Amino acid sequence: MPTNFPTSVDNFTNPTANDSLNLPSHSTQHANANDAIEAVEDYLLNGNGRAGFAHLNTTSFSASSGVNINNVFSATYQAYKIVLSNMSCGSSSQNIFMRLRVSGVNAASNYFESGYVSYIPGSVLAFAGNSAVAEVILSTVNATHRAGSVTELQNPALAVATTMQNQRNYYDGSNLYGVGLSMIHTTATAYDGFTIYPGASTMTGTVSVFGYRNS
Amino acid sequence: MTKVTEVDAVTGETTQRPLTADEIADREQTAQARAEREAEAQAKADARESALAKLAALGLTQDEINAL
Numbered sequence: 001m002p003t004n005f006p007t008s009v010d011n012f013t014n015p016t017a018n019d020s021l022n023l024p025s026h027s028t029q030h031a032n033a034n035d036a037i038e039a040v041e042d043y044l045l046n047g048n049g050r051a052g053f054a055h056l057n058t059t060s061f062s063a064s065s066g067v068n069i070n071n072v073f074s075a076t077y078q079a080y081k082i083v084l085s086n087m088s089c090g091s092s093s094q095n096i097f098m099r100l101r102v103s104g105v106n107a108a109s110n111y112f113e114s115g116y117v118s119y120i121p122g123s124v125l126a127f128a129g130n131s132a133v134a135e136v137i138l139s140t141v142n143a144t145h146r147a148g149s150v151t152e153l154q155n156p157a158l159a160v161a162t163t164m165q166n167q168r169n170y171y172d173g174s175n176l177y178g179v180g181l182s183m184i185h186t187t188a189t190a191y192d193g194f195t196i197y198p199g200a201s202t203m204t205g206t207v208s209v210f211g212y213r214n215s
Numbered sequence: 216m217t218k219v220t221e222v223d224a225v226t227g228e229t230t231q232r233p234l235t236a237d238e239i240a241d242r243e244q245t246a247q248a249r250a251e252r253e254a255e256a257q258a259k260a261d262a263r264e265s266a267l268a269k270l271a272a273l274g275l276t277q278d279e280i281n282a283l
Contacts, residue, residue, distance in 0.1 A: 068220065069222045071224050071225045209224065
């Protein structure tokens with residue numbers, strides 16, 4: 001009997017003191033109990049069978065030329081959050097770029113981004129954005145002050161366009177910059193991962209990926 | 216030393232390797248395209264600043280320039 005978890009409570013047949021081992025079947029009793037235990041474990045540990053938010057991967061790196069996170073996007077999750085934290089670079093200032101990838105191959109075209117840059121002290125700066133370029137910017141970092149960013153992605157694992165929203169901060173020692181970007185990758189391909197890399201030099205920091213699932 | 220970290224999020228396996236020749240060539244090509252875009256954007260910004268300065272020199276107020 002397959003378990004009903006998490007839809008409803010199972011109704012197991014309990015053996016009585018005088019029952020033989022084959023009625024009810026001893027092996028079936030164990031199989032049913034094992035199925036139910038595994039379903040509960042899968043629900044609690046992997047989130048299978050319930051809507052929610054799950055941690056998928058965290059990778060820290062130092063003096064790195066690039067980080068490829070593979071097999072992190074799947075049909076299990078509809079949307080994802082990528083968090084870059086404690087980021088710095090080996091030179092004065094660098095952008096950290098991202099490309100989607102599948103089976104170890106990066107998608108290097110059809111990225112669009114548009115948004116704003118503001119700074120303190122100062123005002124909102126115009127940001128024209130980029131059309132049909134080879135990458136999007138996830139973060140701006142320098143060697144001294146740690147930076148971070150949060151990027152939300154919708155449907156990267158489906159064969160449709162991937163939409164993204166990015167928020168990040170950058171402090172150069174005197175000015176604090178805030179950046180908000182709307183981004184899209186228009187190629188209708190199902191991706192299983194992404195790569196991040198600095199515009200030049202190397203990068204140090206941590207990347208974490210979380211998944212949103214609807215059921 | 217250029218090193219790339221490869222992560223398999225399913226197995227948790229993490230390895231490091233050098234950038235390949237193709238990856239290095241791609242980085243260089245992308246950086247070149249990036250520099251050209253940035254130069255073009257800077258040229259547009261410079262032209263706008265120059266135009267605004269010329270309008271101000273003609274006697275337009277800041278409010279009038281903003282209204283254009």
